Amino acid sequence: MHRYERLADHLRERIQTGYYRPADRLPSVRALAASHGVSLSTVQHAYHQLEDAQLIEARPKSGYFVSPQRERPLLPPAGRTAQRPVEVSQWEQVREGTCVLPDASMHNLGRGMPDIDAPTLKPLLRALSRVSRRQDLIGLNYDTLHGRPELREQIARLATGHGCRLHPDDIVVTTGCHEAISIAMRAVCEPGGIIAVDSPSFYGALQSIRAYGMKAMEIPTDPDTGISLEALELALEQWPIRAIQVTPTCNNPLGYTLSLERKRALYALAQRFDVAIIEDDVYGDLSYAFPRPATIKSFDEDGRVLLCSSFSKTLAPGLRIGWIVPGRYHERALHMKYVGTGATATHGQMAVAEFIREGHHDPHLRRMRAQYQRNRNLMLDVIADAFPASTRVSYPAGGFMLWLQCEGDIDTVALNERLMAEEIRIAPGVMFSATGKYRHCLRLNHAVFDAEIAHAVMRVGQRVTEMLAQRADVARPETA
Amino acid sequence: MHRYERLADHLRERIQTGYYRPADRLPSVRALAASHGVSLSTVQHAYHQLEDAQLIEARPKSGYFVSPQRERPLLPPAGRTAQRPVEVSQWEQVREGTCVLPDASMHNLGRGMPDIDAPTLKPLLRALSRVSRRQDLIGLNYDTLHGRPELREQIARLATGHGCRLHPDDIVVTTGCHEAISIAMRAVCEPGGIIAVDSPSFYGALQSIRAYGMKAMEIPTDPDTGISLEALELALEQWPIRAIQVTPTCNNPLGYTLSLERKRALYALAQRFDVAIIEDDVYGDLSYAFPRPATIKSFDEDGRVLLCSSFSKTLAPGLRIGWIVPGRYHERALHMKYVGTGATATHGQMAVAEFIREGHHDPHLRRMRAQYQRNRNLMLDVIADAFPASTRVSYPAGGFMLWLQCEGDIDTVALNERLMAEEIRIAPGVMFSATGKYRHCLRLNHAVFDAEIAHAVMRVGQRVTEMLAQRADVARPETA
Ligand SMILES: Cc1ncc(COP(=O)(O)O)c(C=O)c1O
Ligand SMILES: Cc1ncc(COP(=O)(O)O)c(C=O)c1O
Numbered sequence: 027m028h029r030y031e032r033l034a035d036h037l038r039e040r041i042q043t044g045y046y047r048p049a050d051r052l053p054s055v056r057a058l059a060a061s062h063g064v065s066l067s068t069v070q071h072a073y074h075q076l077e078d079a080q081l082i083e084a085r086p087k088s089g090y091f092v093s094p095q096r097e098r099p100l101l102p103p104a105g106r107t108a109q110r111p112v113e114v115s116q117w118e119q120v121r122e123g124t125c126v127l128p129d130a131s132m133h134n135l136g137r138g139m140p141d142i143d144a145p146t147l148k149p150l151l152r153a154l155s156r157v158s159r160r161q162d163l164i165g166l167n168y169d170t171l172h173g174r175p176e177l178r179e180q181i182a183r184l185a186t187g188h189g190c191r192l193h194p195d196d197i198v199v200t201t202g203c204h205e206a207i208s209i210a211m212r213a214v215c216e217p218g219g220i221i222a223v224d225s226p227s228f229y230g231a232l233q234s235i236r237a238y239g240m241k242a243m244e245i246p247t248d249p250d251t252g253i254s255l256e257a258l259e260l261a262l263e264q265w266p267i268r269a270i271q272v273t274p275t276c277n278n279p280l281g282y283t284l285s286l287e288r289k290r291a292l293y294a295l296a297q298r299f300d301v302a303i304i305e306d307d308v309y310g311d312l313s314y315a316f317p318r319p320a321t322i323k324s325f326d327e328d329g330r331v332l333l334c335s336s337f338s339k340t341l342a343p344g345l346r347i348g349w350i351v352p353g354r355y356h357e358r359a360l361h362m363k364y365v366g367t368g369a370t371a372t373h374g375q376m377a378v379a380e381f382i383r384e385g386h387h388d389p390h391l392r393r394m395r396a397q398y399q400r401n402r403n404l405m406l407d408v409i410a411d412a413f414p415a416s417t418r419v420s421y422p423a424g425g426f427m428l429w430l431q432c433e434g435d436i437d438t439v440a441l442n443e444r445l446m447a448e449e450i451r452i453a454p455g456v457m458f459s460a461t462g463k464y465r466h467c468l469r470l471n472h473a474v475f476d477a478e479i480a481h482a483v484m485r486v487g488q489r490v491t492e493m494l495a496q497r498a499d500v501a502r503p504e505t506a
Numbered sequence: 507m508h509r510y511e512r513l514a515d516h517l518r519e520r521i522q523t524g525y526y527r528p529a530d531r532l533p534s535v536r537a538l539a540a541s542h543g544v545s546l547s548t549v550q551h552a553y554h555q556l557e558d559a560q561l562i563e564a565r566p567k568s569g570y571f572v573s574p575q576r577e578r579p580l581l582p583p584a585g586r587t588a589q590r591p592v593e594v595s596q597w598e599q600v601r602e603g604t605c606v607l608p609d610a611s612m613h614n615l616g617r618g619m620p621d622i623d624a625p626t627l628k629p630l631l632r633a634l635s636r637v638s639r640r641q642d643l644i645g646l647n648y649d650t651l652h653g654r655p656e657l658r659e660q661i662a663r664l665a666t667g668h669g670c671r672l673h674p675d676d677i678v679v680t681t682g683c684h685e686a687i688s689i690a691m692r693a694v695c696e697p698g699g700i701i702a703v704d705s706p707s708f709y710g711a712l713q714s715i716r717a718y719g720m721k722a723m724e725i726p727t728d729p730d731t732g733i734s735l736e737a738l739e740l741a742l743e744q745w746p747i748r749a750i751q752v753t754p755t756c757n758n759p760l761g762y763t764l765s766l767e768r769k770r771a772l773y774a775l776a777q778r779f780d781v782a783i784i785e786d787d788v789y790g791d792l793s794y795a796f797p798r799p800a801t802i803k804s805f806d807e808d809g810r811v812l813l814c815s816s817f818s819k820t821l822a823p824g825l826r827i828g829w830i831v832p833g834r835y836h837e838r839a840l841h842m843k844y845v846g847t848g849a850t851a852t853h854g855q856m857a858v859a860e861f862i863r864e865g866h867h868d869p870h871l872r873r874m875r876a877q878y879q880r881n882r883n884l885m886l887d888v889i890a891d892a893f894p895a896s897t898r899v900s901y902p903a904g905g906f907m908l909w910l911q912c913e914g915d916i917d918t919v920a921l922n923e924r925l926m927a928e929e930i931r932i933a934p935g936v937m938f939s940a941t942g943k944y945r946h947c948l949r950l951n952h953a954v955f956d957a958e959i960a961h962a963v964m965r966v967g968q969r970v971t972e973m974l975a976q977r978a979d980v981a982r983p984e985t986a
Contacts, residue, residue, distance in 0.1 A: 117841060120844070121651070121840065121841075121844070124650070124651050124844060124848070124849075125650050125651050125652065125840075126650060127650050127655070128644065128647045128648070137648070138648075139647065139648065142643050142646040142647065143643060147646075150646075151638050151639065151646075152638075154634075154635075154638035154645075154853065155634075155635045155638035155639060158631050158632075158634035158635035158638065159631065159635060163622050163623060164608065164824070165634075165824055166622040166627075166630075166631075166822035166823070166824040166825070167608045167619065167622065167822070167823065167824045168608070168617070168618075168619065168818075168823045168824060169824060170604070170605050170606060170607050171601070171604050171605050172605065175607070201681050201826075201847040201848075201850075201851070202847060202848050202849075204845070204846070204847055204848035205846060205847045205848075208845055208846055208847075212717070216697075216719070217696075217697040217719065230844070230845070230848065233841070233844060233845050234845040236841075236845075237692070237841055237842060237844075237845040238845075239696070239697060338648075342646035342647070343646070343647065343648045343849075344644070344645055344646040344647045344648060344649060344851065344852035344853060345646070345851060345853070346681075346847065346848070346849065346850065346851040346852075347851075360601065360605075361597060361601075361713070361716075361717055362717060364600070364601070364604060364684075364710070364713060364717075365684070365688055365710070365713050365714040365716075365717040365718075366684070366685060366688055366846055366847070367681040367682060367684055367685045367688075367826065367846070367847060368604070368681075368682050368684035368685075368710065368826070369604075369682075369823075369826065370681075370826065371681070371824065371825060371826040371827075371851045371854055372824035372825075372826075373634065373824060373825070373853075373854065374851055374853065374854075
């Protein structure tokens, strides 16, 4: 880590913990240089980095100030869900979203793609190329069922960042977080069993429930405070639920992070009703707050938490490298891993292990967190301008997704069809529900933000505005 | 293809179809050069290649002769299996075999590893390295659910080799053949359903049946003629079987190839009882006979055959690239693919597509087929020398596996434990059965054959001989 980065981290922490507060004036460059024993240019560098992340702003002739608190947009309210376990539908929408090839002419605002073009990711390409030239040919050989030891070692090391002390042998490498979730569900629940999920929820998890013949008990979830523990408790009392599947840190699609207190309360509920927790942490390392929030797994004392994650959002999804820490379900998870894919591709695992070992992971994450937070703000500004005033938007604590709720009768599936001709795609809300709710909601990706994308978002806003106007024109629908 | 290779292929076909018969004298180099209009050295080259493959032999001063027919070893008889659907056990044995890291000091004769050190595979490493340097970063991006179009195009092209006319969109790329089988089973059978399998059978397929809560109906299978169609018919009459899972070409572990006639009869049975066929063709391209045998899929007229395969045995297993052609189950298969892994790693797919497109696939296969056939013969010779005379051995039509049957009370799980100290491992027969049968059988890998491996095989033979002698010493076991 460079000296200026260390200084920037230090200042960032002081801002985030409230030592410096919104609109406070920061020390002068000269004063900071003197107090930290660094050069003026180091301080300048650090301040520029924070400015870039929109944490501070320079005022001509007066110095640097902590950015005024962003006015948080009006959040969507928690949705209403069915009061009973349901079968999952909506495969057609999900299929359409996942069967498209990456296409340069298309502005796909709907997919879960991180920015893979960052300069801090270049060493990964070099590592991939280097691994191909290794004389021992390990990259071509079957890996063991658990995954490459050098990769599991690095994953265990990184896990201290969210409070977990893991042994490499606690970890099973998977073909993306998708396989991890799929393993977890089969390890804890039989066909016909019920899994409680936050709602709206990642459609991949919902479709797994469908594929394995299970049922989803959707729990109302608030974009600010997260999954409703009261509703969850009620559901646990009423139904023979086997597991709670949640994405409690930098949730997809809502963006909230469950507070530590509520994470503990959720864990206590799981203990009380003796159910497993499937904790999807795939966006956790992209929390804008640093250090990042702890996982539920970090205080799992009886091995009931199955932690699922991957490098798909932090590094690159094409690698298909994830992992599961299955706790007391280790043996069952290994069996499910074996029958699912036999082993994970070897070559990519070795390259990622090298990338982390060589120290490229932390700088990359630091950069991406700042970028995604900045882009969230920029995209929120465009949305505020371009969408009808009645639109509600999430205010993510991490990651690169925004959740929008339009007025009740805007159909975002129809919106998506209209956008097709303009080569724009969004993720319609129905994908995130077991039963086609959230039809008036949509998800947008802000991993990358530039003039073209701003323009695309504006066009989405225009179409929604038009749809709203058309509705007003036709006081009553022509066909009932 | 070089001119000499074309000539060698031509001669090979004439030998295999019986135009030239065992012990026949072949045309002189000069005569052949004249009749084919090629140089003397081209003919020499072609003859050397066939000599290498042990198809012909040179006799000093007399010229080249077709090798005398190898005396086929005494094959093991077909096993007896349970007469009803059973639950699959034996996970512990399989787990042990698949959780070991590749280890240079261990002679692992038990694993399903091809030879990945062939010079004809080097262009694949170059392709992998080249793909990493591509500026468009496609290798880092999510692939579509179906798999890369350029790879599916090549797979469709190769499929003409076994008589299939496929469109690239008929194919779904998978994370190895393992995922293909796992998808196929879930696509055609519900939990609790019954799948008929050849027996002995690939343990991965058996463990999938277990993991998905299905039952296996094991059908006796002959190392020469293959799965018993009579027993299969009886089973189909008696039980509500949903699918027949077979490896009809270059079977693992028995090595047989079902004749075309029997393949057709199997298909007719599936039609009559309206069940699906899961056809595992993972070794099919390694048939010693050229052109390779047709798949059952090649005459599938109503889409009931789900063809599963991969590049794990022909190129390299660490890539984890396979495919499924799910026929009428396409939509269900796509859904299972989605929930299992989301997509297959992108980078390796692109490299394999390049490797094939550049014309490296056929020469590599040609080389490996010849090598595996030669090694089969060499290993059979060592086995004949080193094992008790009562040992029966398979006579594979392709691939790189031999199946041995020792006398009835030799326990190959115990044998494997003894061999541990000598850093040798075999695959004990119990892995290939749902219920721990074939305890006196074992599988050996002959992909690579050199003095060290010959020595290792000899030691296995010695241990079996010792175990037999000890049994003779103790006329009656001390504990009943
Ligand atoms: C919450 C969540 N979990 C899991 C996944 C799947 O991750 P992977 O691509 O590693 O399989 C995604 C990706 O869309 C996601 O958003
Ligand atoms: C008959 C058979 N099918 C499938 C497989 C699995 O292949 P893959 O490594 O491509 O998953 C194997 C490998 O051992 C096999 O022998």
